[in-house]
Amino acid sequence: MKNIQKSLLTLLLLFVFQITFSQITKEKALVKGECGMCKDRIEKTALKSGAKTATWTAETQTLEVEFDTSKTSLDKLLKNIADVGHDNEKYKTSQDVYDNLPACCHYDRTVTFNKNEEKNTPQVITTLAKVNGACEMCKERIEETAKKSGATQAEWNAETLLLKLEFDQSKTSLDQILKDIATVGHDNEKYKTDESTYNALPGCCHYDRTANMEEAVTSKNSEHTASTEDHSEHNAETSKNEKMIEGVKLTKYQAATALNKKEAGLVFNINSKELLKAACCNLSESFETNATVDVSFSNAVTGTKQLKMLGLDQKYTALTKELLPEIRGLASAYGLNFIPGRWISGIQLTKGGSTVVNGYESITGQINTEFVKFNKEPENSVNLFADFNGRYEANIVSTSKLNEKWGQSILLHGNATVGEMDDNNDTFLDRPKGNQINAAYLLDYNDLENSGFGSHFGIQYLVDKRIAGQVGFDDKLPQIAQNKYGVNIDINRFQVWNKTGYIFKGKPYQSIGLMNQFTYHKQNSFFGLRNYFGEQKTYYSNLIFESIFGNTNHKYKTGASFLYDDYNEDYLAQNFQRTETVPGLFFEYTLTGLKYTLVAGSRVDFHNLAGTQFTPRINFKYDFSPKTILRLSAGKGFRTANIFAENQQFFASNRSVEILQNGGKTYGLKPEIAWNYGASLQQDFKLFGKKASWITDFFRTDFQNQVLVDLENPQKIVFYNLDGKSFANSLQTQLDFSVAKNLDFRVAYKYYDVQADFASGRKEIPFMAKNRGFFNAAYSTKKEGKDAFWTFDTTVQYVGKQRIPNTASNPQNLQLPEFSDSYMTWNAQIAHNFNKNIRAYFGGENLTGTRQKNPIVDAQNPFGNYFDGGMVYAPIMPANFYVGFDVNF
Known part of the structure; x- marks a missing residue:
């Protein structure tokens, strides 16, 4: 019994001792920090300093700790936390330690927690x-x-x-x-x-006084808002009300054209200021002052333009509108005309592998277009345009605020080409006649500040009609009653889309968004005696979740997408129908260090016709210094070819069409699959005391499978899958520099080596110049505080010789040389801003008068065996002049 009593007494004494000398307490303290990395550092330091638990909250700047007072103290915890870089209510870190923190951890030090210190000590x-x-x-x-x-x-x-x-x-x-x-x-x-x-x-x-100094120092949120940093450097400068998940956010642009230094990929931001340097009536003309994208006429009858990037056709570049699929499928031939230039607020151009979040079709890069939206103040503008060859356009853009949370945009466009021009006297119109009516309505909801929700709704409808062919062709007569060669193309297109996002409360780095779009596209057309009808119904959906692992140096995006394409095509007497359904899953991880950024992603898509496809992509950026940046990229893409829609430039010919099927489920052909690899080096420096930037990049595309378009028999166009190798090497070097105040030069050189193993052997891809040169000069008389000023812009391009498909089997007088001549073009524009609201401009295109001689083979016999309007390698229009007016009110 006594032993039991002694034992109980001993336990009681131990308990009292524990209470007296080992008291566990909970405390709160104010500790400064900014991001997830700060949270990790503060909590780990507290635990290492003896705390049993530690939780720091960024919103309240409060650290809650639980510790044994016999082993440590709040004072010790806070001192150690200050030693690793975080001011608190008792201690301040040294300036050197603070400066060595990552940029995303730099909190506001202008206000101290210690009120006594504020009153009694130097602040x-x-x-x-x-x-x-x-x-x-x-x-x-x-x-x-x-x-x-x-x-x-x-x-x-x-x-x-x-x-x-x-x-x-x-x-x-x-x-x-x-x-x-x-x-x-x-x-x-x-x-x-x-x-x-x-x-x-x-x-x-004398510095540039046009720069906006009201954007104070770098936003302290810019480094850790993972949900808003996907496409351009300016996203880090957007206000909290503009933050949104990728594809849902509203963006603004500062520089006319800028290479985004923060992106791991090679991303150029092009804004409306750059677009005003040229006529820019639609997207196809938005790259006249840009050296990265090549723009050319695709045929001599319909006068349509096509883009090329990294030495490959437009179809290998993902063309999106507000990060939603846009110019693809049946819209491939004429879709560049469906986005008016005055509707564009900015373009993001990515060379090489782009993010897997936006899909699997990108092989050479991505071009994303953003529409004009309401931004702080209402905007209303009217643009009128006319050229000297009978083309007229009108644009109306109106943005307004409906209430504190809702804004709207009304976008209207109309154009008409009424002039009949046959400057080379080949009996064919040099440019088609026609008209287009295009309207869009955008509605935006923004309550990110309070509820975290934001949404964007859009609807667009257009009717596009173009008439081409021989002078005197009457499109009102039935096709069978025509005695002249004519082309008639009628397009109706309707789109509706929505993007909705939510940013989690207290977690600006975490968001979820859903994008949906439905597209209906119909084309009725004939080319001489050949009919083509196409109808496409597309539904696209993309769900994206963004968050972090531990801190904002480790970000990720994951989600699921779904694409539905229903195609119905008639060419001559044949009907081609197919339905593609493509559910997909993706994951992308971003690792950010002090000098490097790594973006690695992959997606798997379950294509009902092409089978399961795995698409990995990686981009890496290393900053040797703020002025020297290296980028590396590699990635895969795949797509199904739309052989008729993508090759309509050859419909205006009498070539027979042959498809060499090999068991695939799209026209009997297998999908196109390619790998793209790239490297670039960017160097900023001073030239003549002014800022200059030099960038050189090299990209290679290797096709694992490709649908080749074989034109080597002038009486046929043959489609078949690649059996061998197909590759494209692209080298570009570009220098941007300021010669004097408000005078900027851009000089570039490009070299392409693009070859494929055709049925007749390895050949250069036709109509692709190996050597290209580019020069642009822009000057402005704008002065601070003056609303009236002049701008001058000029662009000169050199295009080297191009291989022309074999025409040896034609009669001798209808044979073309093996290679074209090289040529140069010159565009220029002068604009005057009378004040903030009125601008007039006058310009000229192809001022050298460069034209291809006899662009149509056997134009005098359009219903004969040798007629061909697709052998175009140079401009087909003479020098053209235009005038325009912009009025804002």
Whole structure:
């Protein structure tokens, strides 16, 4: 019994001792941080310092800890947390430790938690401000002025235009420092210098005053908002109300054309400012001042244009609208005409492997177009255009705010080509006549700030009619009653789409979004005595979930997609029908380090006709320095060929059509599968004291399978699957630099080596020039505070010789040479802004008058065996001039 009592007494004493000397307590403390990486660092440090549990919340900046007071203390925890970089209510980290944190962890240090410290001690803070300048003399002037205004430290970076300041807030202020800097000649995020002070600066100090200094320093959210960083560098600058999942967000653009330094892939952002440098009546003309994309006429009868990238046809580039499938299937031939230039707010152009999130069809890259939407203030504009050869266009764009959460856009377009022109006297119209009516309505809901929801709805309808062929052809007569060769193309197209997203409360890096689109496309047409009818119904859906692993250096996207295509085509007396259903799953991981970004993704698609397809893609970016960036990419893509819709340029001929089937389920052909590999090096530097950028890239595309279009027999067009090798090598080097204030040059050279094993042996792909040169110059007289100014733009392109398909079996007078002649083209435009609301422009295209001689083979005998309008390698229109007016109200 006594032993039991002793044991109980011992246990009681131990319990009392535990209570007295080993007290477990819970505490809260204020600790500064910014992102998931901060959370990880704070909690791990607290646990290493003796805490049993530690939870830090970014929204409240609060750390909750549980610890044994006999082993550690709150004071010790907070001191250790400060040592690794996080200010808190008791301790501040050193400036060096703070500066060495990753950029996404840089929290606001201008406000302290310690109120006594604010009152009784110097309030030394470190902050960033944006200040304009151009050279070392500017740097010296800015830093000296900042120190005279009370800053203890001042360091200005000419590349980023960021001024790093340290000062005692009880003695001066950021406002005072920036005001004093403006008085000596430097615009900044709060103040602008007057014109006379700016003009008095030395010539080397004259910076670009068109830049927007009101976008203060880098947004502290820009590094860790995984849900909004998918396509362009400007996304990091969007306000919280513009954040959305990929494809649902609203975006804005700053530079006219800029290579996105943050993207792992080679992504160019092209905005409306760039599009205004040329006529840009539709998407096919949006790349006249861009060296990456090649634009050419596809045939001499219908006058349609096609894009080429990395040495391959348009069909191998994914053409999307607001990240939804757009120009594909039956729209391949004429779809570039369905997006008016004045409807475009921006274009994102990706060379090489793009994200797996957007689908499997991209092989050479992706071109995404964004429509104009309501952004802060209502916009209403009217554009009128006319050229000297009988083409007229009108565009109306209106955006307005319905209430605090709803905005709308009304987009209207109409065009008509009424002039009959046969400048080369071959009896065929040099350009088809016709008209188009195109209308779209966009409705946007934005409540991201409160509920986290946002949605975008769109609807578009167009009617497009074009008439081509011989002069005097009467499209009102029945086809069988015609005695002249004619082409009649009627297209009706309807689309409706919706994109809805949700950002999780308290988790700006986590979002979910759903995109849906239905498209109906119908074409009724005939080419001489040949009929072509096509009808396509497409439904597309894409569900995307985005989040992080641990912190925002480890992001991921995953989801599922579904594509339904129903095709019904008649060519001559044959009918071709098929239905494609493609459910798919995807996953993409993004790893971000201090100097590198890795994006690795893959998708699996279960195609009912092409079988299960696995599509991996990877992009890697390494920053040797802020001025030197290396990118590497590799990826796979696949697609099913639409052999009739994609080759309508050859319908205007009397070639017979032959399909060599090999057991595939699309026209008897197997799907096209290709791998693309790329590398690029970007270097920024100073040239003549001005900013310059040089980029060189190389891409190779290897086809595992391809549907070849064989034109080597001039009486036939033969479709068959590749048996052997097919590849495309693309090398491009480009230099962008400023010669003087507001005078910018762009110079580029491209080399293509594109070959395939045809039935008759390995040959160069026809109509692809090996050598291309490009030069663009842009000048503006715009001055700060002046609404009236002139702009001048000119583009010269050199196109080397191209291989022409074999015509040796034709009569001698109808034979074409093996290679075309090289040629040059010259476009130019002058525009004058009378004020903020009125702009007029005048320009010319193909001012060298370069034209292909006799672009139509045997034009005098259009119903004969040798007639062919598809052998086009050069411009077919003479020099053309145009005028236009833009009115905003």
